[in-house]
């Protein structure tokens with residue numbers, strides 16, 4: 001299985017999700033991940049990165065992720081926070097690695113660190 005590690009700015013059009021700027025602007029900020037294979041965009045928002053996941057993004061399933069974890073073990077770190085999902089267009093497995101930064105007690109903003117992509121073998 002091929003696993004690519006990519007700079008997040010090559011794939012995501014917003015690299016920081018910060019509730020303080022959302023509050024100041026009275027708006028929910030969205031970012032879009034663009035799939036390199038099929039160009040389909042997946043919408044991201046701050047709650048997708050919150051630890052009490054209320055994400056609307058369909059999570060990649062366990063069996064796939066077990067294989068994914070083995071492939072990326074040398075490229076990733078156990079303590080990283082990550083969001084795993086399938087591209088809705090082509091089922092590319094995507095992991096967005098991000099940093100949680102606490103700016104007040106229990107309040108976080110999220111900084112995108114890298115993107116890992118795994119092309120599953122076609123069945």
Ligand SMILES: [Zn+2]
Pocket residue numbers: 035036037038039040087088089090091092
């Ligand atoms: Zn795709």
